[in-house]
Amino acid sequence: MSSDQMSEETAEQRTRTDQTAEQPLVRVEGLRKYFYEKDSLLDRLLGNEPVAVRAVDGLRFDVHPGETLGLVGESGCGKSTTGETLLHLQEPTEGVVEFQGENVYELEGADKNAFRRNAQVVFQDPFSSLDPRMTIGKTIQQPLDVHDVGTAEERREKVQELLERVGLSADQIDRYPHEFSGGQRQRIGIARALALEPEFVVLDEPTSALDVSVQAQVLNLLEDLQDDFGLTYLLISHDLSVIRHICDRVAVMYLGEIVEIGLVEEIFQNPTHPYTEALLASVPRASTDERDRERQTLSGDVPSPRDPPSGCRFRTRCPQVIPPDELDLDQPVYRDIMNLRELVERENISLELVSSHAEATDEGPLVDEAHIDEFVEDIKAAVLETALPPREEAVIDEALAHLATEDWDGAAEILKDRYESLCERESPSLGEGPHPAACHLYNE
Amino acid sequence: MSETILEIDDLSTQFFTSEGKVNAVHGFDLELERGEVFGIVGESGSGKSVTALSLMDLVESPGRITSGSVGYRNPSFAENMRTSYPDAVDGDLVDLRAIPEDARRSLRGTAFSMIFQDPESSFNPSLTVGEQIAEAVEVQQRATAMPRSGRAKTRGPEYSLGSYLMSMALPSKRYVTESSRARAIELLETVGIPDPAQRADEYPHEYSGGMLQRAMIAQALASEPDVLIADEPTTALDVTIQAQILDLLNELQAETGMTILLITHNLGVVARMCDRVGVMYAGEIVERGTLEDVFDDTVHPYTKGLLGSVPDLEGTADRLQAISGNVPSLLDHEMGDRCYFADRCPKAMDTCLEKPRSFDVDADGRHSVTCYLAEENYDPDRALEEGRFASEGAVSDVGGDSQ
Ligand code: SF4
Ligand code: SF4
DSSP, rough: OHHHHHHHHHHHHHHHHHHHTOOOSEEEEEEEEEEESSSHHHHHTTOOOOEEEEEEEEEEEETTTEEEEEOOOOOSSSHHHHHHTTTTSSOSSEEEETTTTGGGGOOOOHHHHHHHHHEEOOOTTTTTSSSSTOOHHHHHHHHHHHOSOOOHHHHHHHHHHHHHTTSGGGTTOOOOOSSOOOHHHHHHHHHHHHHOOOOOEEEEEETTTHHHHHHHHHHHHHHHHHHHHEEEEEEEEEEEEEEEEEEEEEEEEETTEEEEEEEHHHHHHHHHHHHHHHHHHSSOOOSSSSGGOOOOOOOOOOOTTTTTOOOSSSTTTOOOOOTTTTTTOOOOHHHHHHHHHHHHHHTTOOHHHTTEEEEOOOOHHHOOGGGGHHHHHHHHHHHHSOOOOOOHHHHHHHHHHHHTTTTTTHHHHHHHHOOOHHHHHHOOOOOOSOOOBBBBBOOO | OOOEEEEEEEEEEEEEEEEEEEEEEEEEEEEEEETTEEEEEEETSOOOOOOHHHHTOOTTTEEEEEEEEEEEEOOOHHHHTTTOOOGGGETTTTEEGSSHHHOOOOOOOTTEEOOOGGGGSSSTTTTTTTHHHHHHHHHHHHHHSSSTTTOOOSSOOOOOHHHHHHHHHHOOOOOSSSHHHHHHHHHHTTOSSEEEHHHSSSSSGGHHHHHHHHHHHHHHTOOOSSEEEETTTTTTTTTHHHHHHHHHHHHHHHOOOOEEEEESSSSHHHHHHOOOEEETTTTTEEEEEHHHHHHHHHSSSSHHHHHHHOOOOOOOOOOOOOSSSSSOBBBBBHHHOTTTTTTTTOOOOOGGGGGGOOOESTTSSSEEEEGGGSOOOGGGGGGHHHHTTTGGGOOOOOOTOOO
């Protein structure tokens, strides 16, 4: 294909983009992807219930033609699974993905082929995603061969053109991957993804394996290619500065769900969801004021997607978790109490180590009646970080006294009665509008 | 200037490979002050990790430290060494390269501790976390009982076949002594592991990444080290967990007064943690100074390029200023005599065909740069032309981060 034809194609794509401005290119509705553990034949024979890992749990978003939508989140939030499921590289558990108005999961024959050509992916690892025994020319040409595009001559020409376009030189066509650096290999991966002139490219951590100086080259290249070919990107990344730099809109994910979505500037300048806020605050800035920048860090780890928290999934770490109306508590105190509840509910306090008044016996730790008060004080000292107001102290003392007889449920019950949060009872929904956030603080 | 604890002079480490001699670190100079956090920042292939391994005497074949001295200041250690190795001792300073290997290694896990990017690699999967920290505590206690002498037998946590079999037979609670167990639990608590007594009896695979990183820090602290070498300690972690670990390191440093040498590719982490910084490129420090010197009064074009490549979290820079080209080859016969950055440098001039030495930027000598721009201004008339070294063929990254 000559470069003239190439620019015609681009112009054509642009018009198409304009015409369908209101129509999303990709529409995702109710997308779920669960993986099942303990699902082997043996497990079934033993009667083990399969455990669902809820990697992606009910996503809804659109990708508009010509934009870059970012999916950001920490490991295990489901962002990469989302990309793969959306391209039908994985079977969805539930939900619909429409590409140009057609359900991707129901495509067959020629339509399915067209989708495969139109939607491409670039993976993170430029080292393992290229076949070491194939010349880079063959690697880039492979999709053209599979889809039987043009004559052999034309394909080779197209590959040379692509090499030049991604900043390599056409005469490198017969070289092997090991002769290239990481950044160059990622350019090769990009050339391959563009071979079939797709409209939509999923970029899955495209620069995570690269050094920052090389990352900058690749990000610049991706932006140029988007302009030249009118591409639509879904960029999956854990790196907030990359997202900020390259995306138009961003969806923030936590434990398989989108917690906030909107324009990049709005989300970075005015994050609404407490998780987004904490995530942004956590990134260390490369500037000399960084040492004095006050920031709140989140405590604890991300809970397991096998057994996500009830209600809002962020509530076990949320620094703004909502106390019951009738309580008048400072946020740090309430957060502290909620952490205590979590420990009690999971029976995660080693009583005999926390208090010298608890003695390990065969029936578990027992506390002498006379020492229950000291025992309760010991637990509070070990677990709580803030000072409690007297009224709450009384409630908590009463609850913790149950632990003297190892009555964890009794203790948990008392605490739940008084401190149960809206955030654990009800799951906040994402809502509508240009910048929705899934948090009870905003969805009244 | 406060007292130095480490004085590294002209350190070189080379790898002898089939393709030739690789200069992973060469002519490395650094003085670490007691109680500071010094950051070494660089990209893969810069030699930053090999530097760390060289300081810990952990370089493995085909690599070898080929020159230089590592002076460690410690009065009692100097006292112990003075009689047997008078040449190695200068006042309180002992040249660790001039004493025998076992004396040097006795410092590992006692005076020096190291934490890595990947905590899995420093824990034995078949022993509980508590046992392994208790073992590090024992190492420290034995070393204190038998002061750091040339005859010390302590070698850090290495596992014999016997102890491995024991651990299989008696899967948990194989603590050396009750007191080391108690200390291990205390250390786990110090690094913020909730319910440390229970977690001590769990195995490494039962820990999350962030928790295992904390446990590794606990293990490193067991020896009450003078110097903690932290090699990419947060690189494998999520950003909210990274923030926790950085805070933890800061607190521990303030409490114990230990000196931290922090090795990272992340300029944000450097900005958060470090008093002083050295920027490494092609095996040497090309710019060093206080954080402010290096970040705000940058002189070296590579440092500028690095800072310009980081996408700004707050900002709106339209285009990133990438550094063109790739990391240079570190093969001895390919390195040449010019400035190692010359083929990527936007300011390269004819002078740069000769390798620059390190110049002081200001009078107090704290800010120094290996670049002629410290002494003279850029003169476009003397610029080397574009693609100047292209005929020498494309250079690719040599090795990964470990090189
Ligand atoms: S719903 Fe509650 S727990 Fe969840 S983010 Fe909002 S305030 Fe926090
Ligand atoms: S010495 Fe010359 S080539 Fe090297 S960094 Fe300085 S200006 Fe650039």
